[in-house]
Amino acid sequence: MKITRRSAAFGGISLLTGAAMSRSALAQHGSFLGIGEGLEDFWLATDAYIFGYPLVTMEMTRRVITNVAAPEGTRAPMGQLIKLRQYPNASFRDVTAPNADTLYTTAFFDVSQEPWVFSTPDMQGRYFLMPMLDGWTTVFQAPGKRTTGTGAQTYAITGPGWNGKLPDGVKEYKSPTNIVWLLGRIYCTGTPEDYAAVHKLQDECKLTPLSAYGKPYTPPPGKVDPSIDMKTAVREQVNRMDAVSYFTLLSQLMKTNPPSTADAPQLAKFARIGIVPGQDFDPSKLKADFLKRVPEVAVDRIMLQFKINKAIKDENGWAFTTKTGIYGTDYLMRALVTAIGLGANRPQDAVYPTSKVDADGGKYNGANKYVMRFPKGHLPPVEGFWSLTMYDSQYFFVNNPLNRYSISPRQDLQTNPDGSTDLYIQKDSPGKDKESNWLPAPPGDFILMLRMYWPTETDPSIINGTWTIPAAKKVS
Numbered sequence: 096m097k098i099t100r101r102s103a104a105f106g107g108i109s110l111l112t113g114a115a116m117s118r119s120a121l122a123q124h125g126s127f128l129g130i131g132e133g134l135e136d137f138w139l140a141t142d143a144y145i146f147g148y149p150l151v152t153m154e155m156t157r158r159v160i161t162n163v164a165a166p167e168g169t170r171a172p173m174g175q176l177i178k179l180r181q182y183p184n185a186s187f188r189d190v191t192a193p194n195a196d197t198l199y200t201t202a203f204f205d206v207s208q209e210p211w212v213f214s215t216p217d218m219q220g221r222y223f224l225m226p227m228l229d230g231w232t233t234v235f236q237a238p239g240k241r242t243t244g245t246g247a248q249t250y251a252i253t254g255p256g257w258n259g260k261l262p263d264g265v266k267e268y269k270s271p272t273n274i275v276w277l278l279g280r281i282y283c284t285g286t287p288e289d290y291a292a293v294h295k296l297q298d299e300c301k302l303t304p305l306s307a308y309g310k311p312y313t314p315p316p317g318k319v320d321p322s323i324d325m326k327t328a329v330r331e332q333v334n335r336m337d338a339v340s341y342f343t344l345l346s347q348l349m350k351t352n353p354p355s356t357a358d359a360p361q362l363a364k365f366a367r368i369g370i371v372p373g374q375d376f377d378p379s380k381l382k383a384d385f386l387k388r389v390p391e392v393a394v395d396r397i398m399l400q401f402k403i404n405k406a407i408k409d410e411n412g413w414a415f416t417t418k419t420g421i422y423g424t425d426y427l428m429r430a431l432v433t434a435i436g437l438g439a440n441r442p443q444d445a446v447y448p449t450s451k452v453d454a455d456g457g458k459y460n461g462a463n464k465y466v467m468r469f470p471k472g473h474l475p476p477v478e479g480f481w482s483l484t485m486y487d488s489q490y491f492f493v494n495n496p497l498n499r500y501s502i503s504p505r506q507d508l509q510t511n512p513d514g515s516t517d518l519y520i521q522k523d524s525p526g527k528d529k530e531s532n533w534l535p536a537p538p539g540d541f542i543l544m545l546r547m548y549w550p551t552e553t554d555p556s557i558i559n560g561t562w563t564i565p566a567a568k569k570v571s
Contacts (some may be wrong), residue, residue, distance in 0.1 A: 133382045136368055137389065140381060143365045144393035146358075147345035148333070148430040149232040153274060153386045154348055154439060155329050157203045162519040163321045164316045172317025174204045174211065174304070182205065182285055185494035192436075196482050196546060197280035198290075200225075200297050206254035207273040207351055211513060212265060212308045213252065216299035218245035222282040222479050222548065223296075226420075226440055227252060230274035230352035232433055234441050240270075241479070241549050251305060253351060261476040262308060272352035277302070278438045282480060284505050330434060338389040339378050342369070346376040357424055388490040400431045403551040411566035412456070413545070415448035417558050442558050445479075446550060450543045454566035461538040464521040465567040471514030473565070476556060479549030480504075483518060488540040495535030496524075501546075518569055543567065 160177075163170045169189050171177040182195040186355070203210045215225065215238075224239035238248060251265045254273055257459050261267055279300070284294045303312045324332055336344075349372045362372060369380030378386075403405060406418045406428060420441030422429035432439050436447065452458055453465055467530060475481040482503035485493050492500040502508075502518060509531050518542070519525040519533045545564060547557055556562035 102224060107267045116230075136381060137385045139364060139368050140386075140389045141393040141396060142340070142361070142426075143345075143368060143370050144307065144341065144389055145397060145430045146361060146365070146426050147341070147348075148393075148397065150230050150348050150352060151336075151341060151345055151435040152329065152333050152433050153228075153230050153232060153276065154344065155333050156437065157274060157276070158320070159325060159329055160325050161203050161317060162320055162325060164319055168425055169200065170316070174302065175202060175314050175317070176297075176300060177201045177301050178294075178300075180294060180297075181290060182283075182500070183492065184498070185492045185500070188491060192484075192486065192544065193492065194436070194482075194484065194525075194546065195285065195492070195505070196282065196480060196548075197224075198283050198293050198297065200277075200279040200281060200300055202277045202302055204252075204275050204277070204302065205273050206252055206257070206275055208260075210251045210253040210257060210259075210305040211275070212249060212301075212303050212305055213277065214249040214301045215247065216296055217247045217283070218296060219246050221293075223280065224440070224479075224548070225277060225279040225442055226438075226444065227268060227270070228276040228278060230272035230348065231268050231279070231354070232429060232437065232439075233422065235271060235461075236268040237420075237441055237444055239444070261305075265308075271355065273350055274348075276438070307498065334394055338381070338386040339376075341390065342376045342378070346370060346372075346374065349373065361424070361426070385552065394434075396435055397427060397430045400427050404428060404431070408560055411564055412452045412454065413448040413450045413564045413566075415446060417442035417446060418559075420444070442550070443552075444549060446547045446557055448545045448547075448564055450545075450564075450567065454568040457569065459520075459536070459541045459543065459567070461522040461536045461541065463569050464519070464525075464571045465536075466570050467518040467520060467565055467567045469518075469565055471510075473562075474504075474516060475545070475547045476551040476554045476562060477547050477549055478551050479547075481545065481547045484533060484544045484546065485520075485534050485536060486542045486544065487537050488542065490542060493535060493537040493541065497530070497533070497535060499535055502532070506531050508532050 125227050149207045160170050161173045163171065163172060166175055166177060169177060169179065177199065179199040185191045187193055218240070221243070222240050224237065226234045226237045229235050238250065249265050250268050251261050252275055253267055253269050255269070255271055274547050281293050281296055282548050354372060367380065369377030404427065407414060407416045416428070417429050418425065419439040459465065481504060482501040484501040508516055517532055519529055520536055522538060524530055526534050550557035
């Protein structure tokens with residue numbers, strides 16, 4: 096979403112951060128926006144749009160991902176596991192910012208009628224993470240090597256209103272909403288042997304409704320809705336919805352995916368504009384003359400968080416936040432993460448700094464060469480793994496002679512005599528003796544992402560911000 100000069104200036108920081116403004120000041124801003132009367136309701140409507148952005152986006156994502164008759168590629172019907180078998184290559188365009196470190200095992204399912212039982216095999220010490228997200232994008236449980244170990248495990252994911260008895264050995268995870276997104280990851284080195292090992296683990300993961308647990312189970316075919324847009328990116332589909340359609344869908348979704356009790360004060364305000372949990376949206380409560388502006392201004396407010404939210408750190412050209420996975424009442428941050436990183440983990444599981452500029456503030460470009468130097472003892476302090484991924488300007492992998500899309504210790508990185516580690520970020524090979532440390536770049540602009548899974552618990556420097564990411568310095 097491009098931030099226009101007009102949208103960046105319309106309310107000043109005071110409107111975007113919630114500071115009170117006088118009625119006369121609000122009127123002036125309303126005149127500037129061409130809204131006229133009802134400006135207070137207009138801002139309330141943009142608040143409601145931001146509040147509901149995660150739930151609407153999750154639903155639209157669910158529709159696209161599950162709109163198939165049987166599992167195929169990155170899609171599968173409701174209640175069936177998607178098992179990605181290999182890392183995508185440079186031709187992959189289904190989602191932005193793919194990774195080349197873990198193979199996904201994911202599913203959408205609905206716990207409104209009965210619980211679903213998910214089991215994982217003995218991972219034999221291998222890193223894995225099986226976060227479960229509710230409809231509001233909150234990671235309500237995160238089983239995996241960090242939290243539950245790598246032995247065989249079985250969980251029953253129950254709905255917000257379910258009460259009952261579970262079979263012995265099955266641990267209950269209660270979802271706050273009926274929509275649940277399992278977004279599992281299993282670490283893989285990408286060699287043929289390791290692919291085969293992870294495929295075996297994926298095939299031993301099972302997802303069944305509770306009524307079929309312990310019995311032979313064949314999932315029914317999925318229902319395909321030809322009216323669903325399967326080509327346009329989900330974020331674009333959401334952002335182009337008109338306000339009435341958006342609030343109508345949001346109100347429908349809140350009937351089965353209730354907001355948290357902490358949201359009550361905010362929801363009480365939304366009743367004034369026709370948005371009440373458990374009820375249909377009443378568009379008569381909102382003035383038609385400003386409805387068309389609500390989505391545009393609300394999305395700009397979300398994206399402006401890059402500029403004004405103090406929880407987003409920007410050091411040495413690297414921008415990141417550790418306020419992911421659990422958001423409380425920080426609705427703007429929740430909406431921002433939904434827009435740019437749907438499915439983000441809790442920071443204890445992963446942090447994803449991103450960089451578009453070098454040490455001097457210049458945009459990365461393949462016409463130049465860069466070096467990222469980690470001093471001795473200063474590699475990312477993680478217990479899972481870390482990697483540096485190369486993307487083109489659109490967040491897709493870059494074609495290169497090594498078919499290498501990320502670099503990490505699994506490349507047997509070479510160290511300098513002083514114990515430091517240099518990563519060579521450039522289009523052409525730095526020489527055979529340095530290729531183990533080479534991250535190939537495209538000819539044009541590019542973006543870097545540093546993935547850090549399971550920041551070391553005895554060294555909280557990643558999460559508290561005291562560990563500094565080295566800048567990538569231009570050397571030619």
